[in-house]
């Protein structure tokens with residue numbers, strides 16, 4: 555069943571900020587309200603934490619009710635929130651059609667990274683990922699993406715966390731197969747909510763047309779690429795989309811992204827014992843990414859039900875990292891975060907390293 559808001563009400567959080575403002579201005583004009591009402595509502599939308607229009611306390615009651623009639627509430631209901639001993643916090647949000655999606659807040663020193671979802675489920679079927687195994691449900695709208703930020707920000711403020719410093723699209727879903735919503739959401743987060751473009755990272759398994767579209771964008775959004783293997787044969791066993799966009803094509807797209815200027819690339823590499831952690835693969839990986847001004851994030855594998863794989867042992871992980879470094883590659887090794895609350899979408903969400911932008915990527 556489709557909820558009423560999907561049929562009749564406008565979702566302001568799905569609109570570019572100037573369009574949301576113009577929509578609100580028209581709404582108040584038809585109700586003979588002074589123009590400052592628009593400014594009041596816009597502030598609530600992007601700066602405030604009100605979960606509904608009824609909480610916008612400097613608006614008259616009748617105006618709050620009229621806003622409720624006309625627009626989708628600017629907050630997703632929280633189905634559940636779990637907080638890890640290390641401060642990592644996972645929100646489960648309920649969408650209007652009862653789909654559930656997750657976002658994760660990951661504190662690290664004075665930084666607070668928010669990992670958000672771009673789809674309910676995922677169709678990419680990466681063999682190491684719990685979300686991939688669970689399958690695809692539907693695309694999120696731009697409003698459902700930006701509402702995760704707005705809701706997580708409100709919760710973080712109420713719990714005394716620092717401001718959200720970074721956003722990573724590393725939750726459920728492959729963002730670059732939902733560009734219709736993700737590209738507008740980037741603009742809303744950047745221009746509406748004021749999150750700097752360089753503080754927003756889109757993580758992809760390597761959707762070439764999406765990477766090329768991001769290369770064309772004037773904003774310097776960051777890109778993280780889930781590599782996980784340095785050659786076609788091995789990579790296609792981990793990431794089926796490698797068959798559609800094989801490594802040479804992916805690397806060509808990344809060259810275009812880098813040529814577009816100032817756009818740093820991060821390569822994510824999940825370390826699975828005896829699968830992709832052999833020393834010769836480190837050398838192959840170094841040759842593959844050496845041409846880029848990039849960082850390789852090595853991520854200990856987070857076991858998922860139904861797979862016997864385990865994470866590379868610390869000595870194997872260290873040896874792999876050392877070989878990369880010897881070959882001139884910038885490397886970081888991530889610390890797992892939030893494991894006691896299962897804050898990992900397969901491998902996605904819960905790892906972060908102090909001083910780095912990103913937790914774990916798709």
Ligand code: SF4
Pocket residue numbers: 676677678679680683684685686687725726727728759899900901902915916
């Ligand atoms: S790793 Fe990312 S792209 Fe792959 S199945 Fe999981 S959520 Fe989808």
